[in-house]
Amino acid sequence: MGAVLVNSSEGHGVIEKAVWNVTDVESALEQLGAGNNATVISAADDGFFFPGFIDSHIHAPQYPNLGLFEGTLLDWLAKYTFPMESSLSTTQSPLYANSSTPPDPYARAKEVYTEVIAKTLAYGTTTASYFATIDVEATNILASLAYSMGQRAYIGRTCQDNQEYNPSYYKDESTAEAINNTWASINYIQSLDPTGDLVAPIVTPRFAPSCTNESMTALGEIANQTDLRLQMHISENVKEVALVAEMYPQQNSYAGVYDAHNLLTGRTVLAHGVHLSDDEMNLIAARGSGVSHCPASNSALGSGLCQVRKLLSKGIKVGLGTDAAGGYSPSMLENVRQAFLVSRTLSYLDNDNRTLDVPTTLALWLGTMGSAQVVSMEGRLGGFEPGMLWDVQEVSLHSDGPVKIFGWEEWYERVQKWVWNGGEENVMRVWVGGRLVSQRD
Template structure:
């Protein structure tokens, strides 16, 4: 059965530019059966737009916003480990490298059990969708079957996803690593072929090359992945960079310039030497990048996933997002579970604003990020990071309807919440009626959570509804 056309009526909020949100009131957005936006018209009606498009009333579903509700683009999580979701909040007092060995590798290895993998992956997909995440760049595990299962589940649930089989053949436990560079490349090709077979048009899921991070990959494996990236210029790449100072020192030790042919001993230089620093590359963290590294990343067109929750939780440092943006580096937001404790990109946006203020308190006042800017990173910026800027991140004709309906609580004269049914949760954002729309959105950014995410759509399909 063909999907029905849909019309959405009311207030729409999305990023126009990095520093500007656009508020479209009394607006109608029409979405065809394929999930594509075919009309955006202000000061019109559902009937008028339907008639203009030749749609009859009985073949169209209409959704209209209520007071203190608005449509917002779906969030894009540019970096998270689906396999680590059960460990959210369990980062203890470890350093990054100790944390991997103590918490992360044992959990990831255990997901070779298909029943356990299904339980974990199903939950992380449900949880992120409930927080408005319509697109996620996922790391799975080294196991092909487990990785393929994650892709299957994303496709079934309707969550747009990049799914990567993790490559690692050194500096990890013997029980959890690729046997050799050749084995890693063969397994990667196998997983890529499977993911492309279940969604040939890449409408929802697509594979992504995933060297875990430079220290966990031998030079031959890095070289092989660089060759695969050159062979398949349509594939995105995701990895980590400059998250932790000890990690950076380890990269220098493992990959001296004379062994790689790099121009220097920088972390980014290592990726560049192996052909893995491209305009399709997603670099998570980038906390301790040098001037020359930022310039090289910008020159190659690589992107950075800013993970403020994880960077703070594991005490990695405060990334200088304003500095990266001014260098011409595109940035998005990542939850980086389980280094990060929350599945919410809204929480990541909130923390990005707060971390930027800590950078500013270090002497760079212009480092502060505004509400408008962190929401841009959560949507349009994230879309560019994952290579989907022509399809998602805003409301425009020709783009896919990846969106969330946000609902906030309105307060009556007695201080009670209006229009809430018995047993419903009212959330943490109170709207009194005198706030401007920029104020309402700011209150949502700083106080909102999944209780405010009423409905979520991906490519026109309703994938989550809060009951």
């Protein structure tokens, strides 16, 4: 049994000390030096505390589209993604084409965003790096909800000023508008939480085809001036990679396009990275950027198999993301499973090369400590070390749930069973920064 001492005197819970191999509450309190007046929170006999999951790539406005697919990436974007995202900010969305009285898009945004925050918290996701929409007001709604509901969130208004490669009904009308709206979103989010400790803006050029050279240059300057995080897609799909090569012949790679605009920094989250070349991996490693591995999405959209072990061997930070709704589930635990399965397929295709395997222990690390590195929170999130924030989920393997425990299993085996059979019903309580933000009835 382990125990940690959490100090909440500064208004947010920080782990002050941890001890392991204690046998009871009294000895834990003594070793922690907590005193008898400390509030004691214990997991049930059939449960344990686990670090909160960190979803390093998720699209909040796509939540209603979970499980809807059409062709590969570019087809899916056109049929499902852009219509849904635009419906949260304008009555000109194709989803309202046959409606004589379309609903208030901002009321719709509030409904969707409230649900995605509540659901991801219920799944044990304490931190999420969200793509929002191009609309400032809708993005501000997401930020306000995350702040009030207590989820740690990095929220980005997507930049889409390329007039040729964005839908006519869903784009920034000019580069100047895109940059002005980016600043407006940044300013609002920082006014909500000036410390950036809970909710912070993240500069978000959606992906190279959606942006112009001018906007990418400007966004790189904004991020470097303000030391903000950046997030964007890279090398998710072979047709996307070919399109970028066609659009930017002056650069020798997709990663090279971003680097030419100073978008590859030590605070950059690159979603997917399925089809990166060795040279691109070396460049990303040199810049200190991280990759968000989204295995469920990559499999569902037929995008390919990400070389996680190779990325790690190159010194690249790697975390996990759901990429909802490219991923069919907002559950990070599901992506822990899929990271394992994708790696086993890669191993088989490479003459049964088991050095490519991502075992469940590593997959869990990717969803916590790895993602913490990717979102620039290494040493602050993802574990139970002193100085880390108390972002934690309480897991229960109760007898009426999907995880069947007979009593003779070692704890390592119980955790394995949770990984493969567990779900939302096993998450009893969730804390972010020491604040209880989700509790199962």
